[in-house]
Amino acid sequence: KQWYQRRVAITAGTLKVLNSMENLKRKLTQDKKYSYSSLDIIAAMNLIQNCMNGCCSVPRNVICQIALEIAQQGKTMSNDDQLMFSNILQKIQIVTNFQEKVRQACDTSFIYWHRSICPVYFSYVFTNPTHATNLQYFVASLSACRTLLLAMRHMNKDTDKLKVFKKEKSTDCDSALIPLL
Numbered sequence: 001k002q003w004y005q006r007r008v009a010i011t012a013g014t015l016k017v018l019n020s021m022e023n024l025k026r027k028l029t030q031d032k033k034y035s036y037s038s039l040d041i042i043a044a045m046n047l048i049q050n051c052m053n054g055c056c057s058v059p060r061n062v063i064c065q066i067a068l069e070i071a072q073q074g075k076t077m078s079n080d081d082q083l084m085f086s087n088i089l090q091k092i093q094i095v096t097n098f099q100e101k102v103r104q105a106c107d108t109s110f111i112y113w114h115r116s117i118c119p120v121y122f123s124y125v126f127t128n129p130t131h132a133t134n135l136q137y138f139v140a141s142l143s144a145c146r147t148l149l150l151a152m153r154h155m156n157k158d159t160d161k162l163k164v165f166k167k168e169k170s171t172d173c174d175s176a177l178i179p180l181l
Contacts, residue, residue, distance in 0.1 A: 013088035014052050021045045024076055044070035056096045108141035109148040122176035
């Protein structure tokens with residue numbers, strides 16, 4: 001429900017920006033004599049309108065930000081309008097980048113570089129059975145190292161990298177479990 005309310009608010013903000021741009025453009029085009037700067041401002045406003053009419057994407061957001069900076073050069077917008085446009089573009093940018101930000105926040109491939117803690121973690125979990133439920137999350141985070149391993153270039157085959165890593169982690173797990181038996 002909250003996602004829907006936010007999306008409606010952003011859509012309403014987008015419509016507000018489009019209407020404001022149309023009104024500002026109308027004011028600028030009433031003059032019969034155009035200067036180069038006013039033509040640039042009108043072109044920037046057209047660009048903002050065209051970008052905001054389509055779907056949200058990172059390139060469109062960048063183009064809108066640049067075009068807004070150009071449109072603000074002519075002092076045709078009030079401070080309130082500038083603030084409103086900036087806020088709405090920032091909200092659109094947050095929605096557009098949300099999926100990428102979540103992916104980056106959940107990426108656990110960094111564990112590959114800290115894999116020396118694996119034997120310590122395994123021995124801790126095996127000596128404290130109350131924490132055994134967390135083992136599944138740790139193993140899942142190890143599987144995220146797959147993308148990092150596949151991107152490496154220093155080994156010949158992708159399967160070799162994965163087999164070496166899997167064998168290393170199996171050895172770590174066995175070395176932590178065997179002394180307890």
